[in-house]
Amino acid sequence: NAGVTQTPKFQVLKTGQSMTLQCAQDMNHEYMSWYRQDPGMGLRLIHYSVGAGITDQGEVPNGYNVSRSTTEDFPLRLLLAAPSQTSVYFCASRRSKNTEAFFGQGTRLTVV
């Protein structure tokens, strides 16, 4: 098993550009989520999904969209990138709310 795979690992965007951060897991996990990690702050939840076709907002959803068409994939879309979205983004998955969460290696995004 590869676990949770995130692509790309690094990305530089210009303000106003759009992009999609990819996240895939091969563990047949129902729960998937996106977090961002900023210096001096704990990881914060952006969006999450409890199964294919079901998504919901987390603590900091503004500026981000998600969809979950398959169990394996949970992409995160930035529609109009802003410098405030410069961060490290982590995708996580877990089988259920009672089981441990597994994280990807992260995507370091810089918006200039």
Added chain:
Amino acid sequence: KQEVTQIPAALSVPEGENLVLNCSFTDSAIYNLQWFRQDPGKGLTSLLLIQSSQREQTSGRLNASLDKSSGRSTLYIAASQPGDSATYLCAVSVSGNQFYFGTGTSLTVIP
């Protein structure tokens, strides 16, 4: 909103020492709590998961305890090694859908 605090922010110990990392949270109605380690520039690696009904979990040299009533968890690391140097994160799940993270304790084990 759940607030998670980890103290100290940084810790430096000589190799072989036993140590305790602390995590406190404001809302005792938690679903579970998970400890992670994060190496510089890397993702999070799961260490231990404690369900709300459990008092402790052990894995090798690691032991995590949970006291819901006081809003505290500790991670005990026995016989520390230089390879244990990393940032340790505590994450609390309230509804099961979301983790609230502390800002971590940066541990350095000196050979």
